[in-house]
Amino acid sequence: MNILAIGDVVGNIGCQFLRQRLPAVKKQMGVDLVIANGENSADGNGVLPTSVRHLYDSGVDVVTTGNHSFRRRESYELYDRDETLLRPINFPKGTTPGRGLCIYDMGRRQVAVINLMGTAYMENLACPFETMDALLKTEDLPPIVLVDFHAEATGEKRALGYFLDGRVSAVFGTHTHVPTADETILPKGTGYITDLGMTGPVQSVLGVKPELIIEKLRTKMPVRYELAGGECRMDCCLFTINDKTGKTESIQRMQIL
Numbered sequence: 001m002n003i004l005a006i007g008d009v010v011g012n013i014g015c016q017f018l019r020q021r022l023p024a025v026k027k028q029m030g031v032d033l034v035i036a037n038g039e040n041s042a043d044g045n046g047v048l049p050t051s052v053r054h055l056y057d058s059g060v061d062v063v064t065t066g067n068h069s070f071r072r073r074e075s076y077e078l079y080d081r082d083e084t085l086l087r088p089i090n091f092p093k094g095t096t097p098g099r100g101l102c103i104y105d106m107g108r109r110q111v112a113v114i115n116l117m118g119t120a121y122m123e124n125l126a127c128p129f130e131t132m133d134a135l136l137k138t139e140d141l142p143p144i145v146l147v148d149f150h151a152e153a154t155g156e157k158r159a160l161g162y163f164l165d166g167r168v169s170a171v172f173g174t175h176t177h178v179p180t181a182d183e184t185i186l187p188k189g190t191g192y193i194t195d196l197g198m199t200g201p202v203q204s205v206l207g208v209k210p211e212l213i214i215e216k217l218r219t220k221m222p223v224r225y226e227l228a229g230g231e232c233r234m235d236c237c238l239f240t241i242n243d244k245t246g247k248t249e250s251i252q253r254m255q256i257l
């Protein structure tokens with residue numbers, strides 16, 4: 001089974017670029033399932049019903065999010081009713097809308113997708129290690145289990161990868177918008193990459209106009225961010241996973257221009 005994981009989609013410009021490129025990539029690579037992190041898909045961060053619908057209409061099957069999950073109040077009801085729009089599973093239960101796990105039914109096979117968030121240099125959520133340990137011990141999941149780990153620290157991401165090695169099919173990091181060159185199959189068969197990267201403007205600082213980030217860093221004063229324009233890229237990773245064993249058989253990092 002071929003599963004394509006796409007790095008953080010940034011704003012309307014990233015959404016439009018994804019729509020232009022994704023259909024051809026799916027056809028060329030024989031993609032069965034597409035997961036994209038959409039927590040920045042609305043201009044100004046967060047998700048909106050319109051940005052999530054745009055991702056679905058472009059060929060995305062499951063949308064994950066992260067620390068900007070609840071930036072836009074317009075999305076709260078959508079989280080509750082849309083089973084394939086996820087927020088990190090280690091957000092507090094009962095006080096946050098939505099869910100962090102979905103079982104995507106593909107007919108003769110099912111795929112579990114889990115959205116998880118790190119705590120190093122991030123919000124003080126439930127421990128991602130304890131959260132995953134409890135989940136894997138109590139939930140009856142299908143053989144293929146995928147984890148979007150939305151986290152800042154590379155060390156925390158790699159540690160979680162080894163912690164879950166052999167227990168899930170793949171772990172792919174999101175959040176930093178910078179793709180890492182460490183895609184690998186861990187010793188017990190879990191596909192891993194520290195960060196997928198982003199889908200958005202190439203000449204930018206994480207999708208934002210460089211001059212605005214420079215101004216903020218130099219002056220230490222608040223700056224209103226604006227998305228950059230121009231040429232875009234789609235950072236992604238293709239995992240080929242055995243349907244029966246749930247192990248990753250191959251992993252290919254790609255940058256689509």
